[in-house]
Amino acid sequence: MVAVDREEHSRSVKQKILDAARELLVADGVEGFSMRKLAGKIGYTATGIYHHFPDKQAVLEEVIETDFRSLRASLGRIGNVGDPIDRIQQMGMAYVDFAIEFPSHYQILFMTPASLPPDTKIVRCDPAEDAYAFLKQVVIEGLALGRFRTEFLDADELSQIIWSSAHGLVSLHITKGNDPWVPWRDLRSVSEKLFEALLRGLVR
Amino acid sequence: MVAVDREEHSRSVKQKILDAARELLVADGVEGFSMRKLAGKIGYTATGIYHHFPDKQAVLEEVIETDFRSLRASLGRIGNVGDPIDRIQQMGMAYVDFAIEFPSHYQILFMTPASLPPDTKIVRCDPAEDAYAFLKQVVIEGLALGRFRTEFLDADELSQIIWSSAHGLVSLHITKGNDPWVPWRDLRSVSEKLFEALLRGLVR
DNA sequence: CTTGACAACCTAACACTGTTAGGTATAATT
DNA sequence: AATTATACCTAACAGTGTTAGGTTGTCAAG
Numbered sequence: 001m002v003a004v005d006r007e008e009h010s011r012s013v014k015q016k017i018l019d020a021a022r023e024l025l026v027a028d029g030v031e032g033f034s035m036r037k038l039a040g041k042i043g044y045t046a047t048g049i050y051h052h053f054p055d056k057q058a059v060l061e062e063v064i065e066t067d068f069r070s071l072r073a074s075l076g077r078i079g080n081v082g083d084p085i086d087r088i089q090q091m092g093m094a095y096v097d098f099a100i101e102f103p104s105h106y107q108i109l110f111m112t113p114a115s116l117p118p119d120t121k122i123v124r125c126d127p128a129e130d131a132y133a134f135l136k137q138v139v140i141e142g143l144a145l146g147r148f149r150t151e152f153l154d155a156d157e158l159s160q161i162i163w164s165s166a167h168g169l170v171s172l173h174i175t176k177g178n179d180p181w182v183p184w185r186d187l188r189s190v191s192e193k194l195f196e197a198l199l200r201g202l203v204r
Numbered sequence: 205m206v207a208v209d210r211e212e213h214s215r216s217v218k219q220k221i222l223d224a225a226r227e228l229l230v231a232d233g234v235e236g237f238s239m240r241k242l243a244g245k246i247g248y249t250a251t252g253i254y255h256h257f258p259d260k261q262a263v264l265e266e267v268i269e270t271d272f273r274s275l276r277a278s279l280g281r282i283g284n285v286g287d288p289i290d291r292i293q294q295m296g297m298a299y300v301d302f303a304i305e306f307p308s309h310y311q312i313l314f315m316t317p318a319s320l321p322p323d324t325k326i327v328r329c330d331p332a333e334d335a336y337a338f339l340k341q342v343v344i345e346g347l348a349l350g351r352f353r354t355e356f357l358d359a360d361e362l363s364q365i366i367w368s369s370a371h372g373l374v375s376l377h378i379t380k381g382n383d384p385w386v387p388w389r390d391l392r393s394v395s396e397k398l399f400e401a402l403l404r405g406l407v408r
Numbered sequence: 409c410t411t412g413a414c415a416a417c418c419t420a421a422c423a424c425t426g427t428t429a430g431g432t433a434t435a436a437t438t
Numbered sequence: 439a440a441t442t443a444t445a446c447c448t449a450a451c452a453g454t455g456t457t458a459g460g461t462t463g464t465c466a467a468g
Binding site: 110111112113114126128129132149151152154156157160161163164165166167168169171172174175176178179181182183184185190193194196197198199200201202 | 316365
Binding site for chain 2: 415416417418419
């Protein structure tokens with residue numbers, strides 16, 4: 001076995017870990033995800049994983065980063081042409097669809113506080129950051145076209161308003177979706193109505 | 205020491221635990237809250253607390269229930285008179301103010317999935333449920349007065365839309381409030397603008 | 409006044425968690 | 439053939455919530 005084979009093998013082990021991690025995350029959720037369980041799924045001991053990943057967070061981040069590409073693709077597919085307001089609505093729906101497809105991913109990405117901020121030096125790039133940038137860019141276009149009411153001048157303020165609405169719906173569904181005292185309506189259809197109403201209230 | 209004194213003492217111990225729990229929750233957050241730390245604050249051992257509370261969740265619930273009364277009072281102060289749309293806006297702001305004042309409480313109440321639902325028999329009454337009921341009642345009034353657009357007929361759908369918007373803002377602030385890549389605007393002023401825009405898009 | 413009961417608290421322990429230190433065997437390189 | 443490094447292991451640490459069982463001290467009853 002030569003060095004290149006060795007690297008290849010290490011890469012395949014890493015991939016095996018990631019696949020098992022995704023499976024475990026989907027099956028057992030964020031709370032049920034543990035290094036020992038993950039290791040058990042591939043016949044390893046928990047410490048064995050630390051030869052391929054620095055820590056638990058790194059494993060989860062890599063799983064999430066991979067699956068997050070589907071949202072990136074959806075957002076990219078919406079493109080740069082057409083009415084910015086329409087595109088914001090479409091982006092919102094893509095965002096909701098991602099949360100529906102990967103609720104545990106979403107939970108880690110958007111519902112878990114980042115550990116204390118002294119990570120400032122090496123910025124583990126955050127997919128959430130990209131999604132925000134995507135939205136803000138379209139908001140800026142809308143502002144340039146004068147599509148918003150005159151009291152809205154700040155792209156960050158507008159982005160935060162829109163992002164919050166989408167996040168509120170999906171995060172409540174994730175945390176309270178099984179509580180019997182909320183007669184939940186279909187998430188997608190409510191989302192559409194929410195975006196329509198909100199944007200109607202935002203545009204000029 | 206007679207029986208009544210004994211009860212009184214037990215109650216004061218219970219109160220001491222609750223006070224320490226509130227302090228610990230505010231200081232160290234949800235993640236930093238542990239039974240051993242809580243016990244340490246009052247010179248007890250962790251197990252000692254279990255003679256006054258069945259488990260950790262019960263301690264937190266009682267702390268939260270107490271402080272939640274301030275939101276209940278605010279919502280009650282808004283009353284049953286006046287324009288329902290105006291009242292919804294006021295309720296939203298009261299909700300936001302509660303989240304600002306008690307972020308850790310809010311995190312437990314609205315951002316943590318209730319443990320598996322077989323609690324169906326003995327319903328530990330959930331303050332979140334009350335808040336939702338408050339909102340829904342005013343939404344129903346608005347519906348009765350024909351204040352909403354004709355496509356909105358369902359009080360639950362409307363309530364969920366409005367609740368989501370409020371929740372999205374405050375929950376993102378709590379989880380991502382320290383992330384440097386979001387230039388957060390003032391939560392209260394953004395909230396006001398969000399509610400105005402959303403309600404403008406909802407009303408007839 | 410003694411006995412029994414009960415409350416309130418303790419120490420130990422269990423089953424977990426993420427993570428680190430240190431050892432071992434196997435494979436690749438010199 | 440000797441050395442080095444990889445990939446894995448066991449054991450352990452410091453936590454977590456929680457339970458079992460023992461030790462007080464104060465109460466109520468005989």
